[in-house]
Amino acid sequence: xxxxxxxxxxxxxxxxxxxxxxxxxxxxxxxxxxxxxxxxxxxxxxxxxxxxxxxxxxxxxxxxxxxxxxxxxxxxxxxxxxxxxxxxxxxxxxxxxxxxxxxxxxxxxxxxxxxxxxxxxxxxxxxxxxxxxxxxxxxxxxxxxxxxxxxxxxxxxxxxxxxxxxxxxxxxxxxxxxxxxxxxxxxxxxxxxxxxxxxxxxxxxxxxxxxxxxxxxxxxxxxxxxxxxxxxxxxxxxxxxxxxxxxxxxxxxxxxxxxxxxxxxxxxxxxxxxxxxxxxxxxxxxxxxxxxxxxxxxxxxxxxxxxxxxxxxxxxxxxxxxxxxxxxxxxxxxxxxxxxxxxxxxxxxxxxxxxxxxxxxxxxxxxxxxxxxxxxxxxxxxxxxxxxxxxxxxxxxxxxxxxxxxxxxxxxxxxxxxxxxxxxxxxxxxxxxxxxxxxxxxxx
Numbered sequence: 131x132x133x134x135x136x137x138x139x140x141x142x143x144x145x146x147x148x149x150x151x152x153x154x155x156x157x158x159x160x161x162x163x164x165x166x167x168x169x170x171x172x173x174x175x176x177x178x179x180x181x182x183x184x185x186x187x188x189x190x191x192x193x194x195x196x197x198x199x200x201x202x203x204x205x206x207x208x209x210x211x212x213x214x215x216x217x218x219x220x221x222x223x224x225x226x227x228x229x230x231x232x233x234x235x236x237x238x239x240x241x242x243x244x245x246x247x248x249x250x251x252x253x254x255x256x257x258x259x260x261x262x263x264x265x266x267x268x269x270x271x272x273x274x275x276x277x278x279x280x281x282x283x284x285x286x287x288x289x290x291x292x293x294x295x296x297x298x299x300x301x302x303x304x305x306x307x308x309x310x311x312x313x314x315x316x317x318x319x320x321x322x323x324x325x326x327x328x329x330x331x332x333x334x335x336x337x338x339x340x341x342x343x344x345x346x347x348x349x350x351x352x353x354x355x356x357x358x359x360x361x362x363x364x365x366x367x368x369x370x371x372x373x374x375x376x377x378x379x380x381x382x383x384x385x386x387x388x389x390x391x392x393x394x395x396x397x398x399x400x401x402x403x404x405x406x407x408x409x410x411x412x413x414x415x416x417x418x419x420x421x422x423x424x425x426x427x428x429x430x431x432x433x434x435x436x437x438x439x440x441x442x443x444x445x446x447x448x449x450x451x452x453x454x455x456x457x458x459x460x461x462x463x464x465x466x467x468x469x470x471x472x473x474x475x476x477x478x479x480x481x482x483x484x485x486x487x488x489x490x491x492x493x494x495x496x497x498x499x500x501x502x503x504x505x506x507x508x509x510x511x512x513x514x515x516x517x518x519x520x521x522x523x524x525x526x527x528x529x530x531x532x533x534x535x536x537x538x539x540x541x542x543x544x545x546x547x548x549x550x551x552x553x554x555x556x557x558x559x560x561x562x563x564x565x566x567x568x569x570x571x572x573x574x
Contacts, residue, residue, distance in 0.1 A: 134227030135248065136179035136307065137172035138218045141165055141191055141234035142205040147357045153191050155234040157361055160368045161392035161411040164355060165191065167237035169198045172230070174241035175248060179225055181218040182234070210325025212317045219311050228252060229310050231303045231328065235355045238367055239347070244302065246345035251304030254341035255313075255332055257282065258302035260349045268298035269329055271344055279342040282329035286322040297344070300352035303328060309340065368393075376403075404440070412446065419450075430462075433469070451486065464504075465496075468511060480504075485511030485529065493518040510545065 145154025155165040162170075165182070172180045182195035183203050192202045205217040215231055222229065228248055232239070243258070250256030257279055259271045267285045270292050274280045282299050283292045305313075313331045321327060332342045355361050372391035376383060380399030383389055388405045395409040398417030407421050410428030415421060419432045422439030429446025432438055435453040442456045447464030450456055454467040457474035465479045468486035473479060475492035481504050482496050494515050496507040507521045510529030515521070517535045527533060528545035537551040 132176075133252065133306070134225070135175060135177045136181070136222055136225055136227060136229045137168075137175075137177040138215055138222075138229060138231045139165070139168045139172065139180065139182045139195075139200070139234050140211065140214050140231065141168075141195070142183050142185040142188070142208065142214050142217075143235070144185065144208070145235075145356070148361070149358070153188060154355070155191060156194060157355070159237045159355075159361070159364050159393075160372065161394075162237075163194065164237045165194055165234045166198055167393075168232055168234045169195070169200055171232065171239055171241060171244055175230065175244050177230070178227075179222060181221040183214045183217050210319070210323065211328035212314055212326035212330065215328055216311070216314045216326070219314075222307055222311075225307050227307060228304060229307045231310075233301045233354065236301060236352055237355070237364060238351050238353055238371070239302070240351060243345070243347045243351055247302050248304045250343040250345040252306075254305065254309070254343065255279070255335045256304035257332065257342065257344050258300040258347050258352065259297045259344040260300050260347045260352050261296045262298055262349050265293070265296055265298050270295040271297040271299055273297070273344070277344075279332055279344050280336060281333040284321065284323075284327060284329060299329060300347055301354065302347075302352075303331065305331070305335075309335070313338075398434070407439075413444075416452075479507075481523065482507040482509065484509045485513060487511060488513045488515070490515045491517035491519060491535065495520050497522045 141155045143154060148154045156163045169180055180200040181203050182200045183205050184191045186204055186206060195202050201221045203218045203221045205214045230244060230248055247256045247258045262268060269282045269284045270288055271282055272280045272292060313334045316334050317326050317330045319326050335342050350367050353364050353367060355364050369390060373383060373386040376397050381397045382402040385405035389403050390408045392409050392411045394411055396414040398415060400417050401415045402420040404423040406424045408426045412429035413427045414431045416432060416434040418434040420437045425439035425442040427444040430444035430448035432450045433452040436450045438444065438450060438456045441458050443461040445463035448462040449466040451467050451469040451471060453470045455472045455474065456462060460473050460477045463480040465482040467484045470487040471484050473490035477490055477494040480496050481498040488509050488511060497520055498504050505523035507523045508526040510527060512530045513527050514532045516533045516537060519533045520538045522540045525539055525542060527543045530546040531543045532548045533539055534550035537549060539549055539551055543549040
């Protein structure tokens, strides 16, 4: 029977190298804050308790963690990673199970990788290791002759032979809760930084006769983020991963490198995405749908066989029915297009329900906001909305009804009726020539 699991997520760093008023762990990768990535990882491995360790006064981090279902513990002083984990002791009082310590600024670790680390530490201490191209300032993992982990040496405290080692600490440690806090109580601060290192737990475990093991991770999963440049690299790594997953699932990406995904983008097999498409959070594209070039979608659903774009904008609440078409420079927000409906050109459709096979002419807008509140427009199945129609909500155009081009519709239109609301045209023969002559511009 697997032991219960908990996660301690370290989020107390000051993040000064980000040079941002936004707390480091709230910067996003794939449209999701890094703190939310860490908590989602904890959920994915079955953590029943999640403790976020934050700095004093980190109100935004505290609010975000609480909203995501975590308990917040405060590290009162920045005295190192061991001190930070120890701040979670009270929040885990009475917990009898395995604990995973992860950093909130490493957003790309996969659940299966953390699971391996938990398994490595199930009866002792587990550490996630990786081999970077440049070991640099990473702590080195020193193995014994049997391949178990003997100790972790921080780069600033390492001897030349230790600095030559390529296996490095990824910042993830696992252990049974009781063992972890028992060992942390023995950690001192006699080191180059004068801090309480979490990594000292390994040597203390070995001295007590407890086994320590390493689970290995690909380097691109454990990329830490401390600067905007590293944030951009993490984003690029996420996008590469998302594109590869989409292609493997049977999605057609004509120019994969130009398509940008969010963490929750869902694309069905045989969906087609043309170049330069951006998916914000909350997008689902069903099988057989096509998203054409230079479109931006967020919080939207595109049903099977529908076509969106090029140059279309779908905002939250857009639901494009099967076989429907949204064309050039059409913006849709909180609106449903029924199956086979068409909005081909230069239109804004907000807070609307549009029936199956309705046709929306070029330049149509739903006037949904009166300066105080939003109102709904309903367009019935098979209705034909003439070009340059303004529909002043709340208003309903019935099934099969027509509106004349250039109309401003302020009242409901019955089924199968024609509504025309515009000034009558008046033509004055010869007026233009007389006007030019008067102005001394006979050549026009």
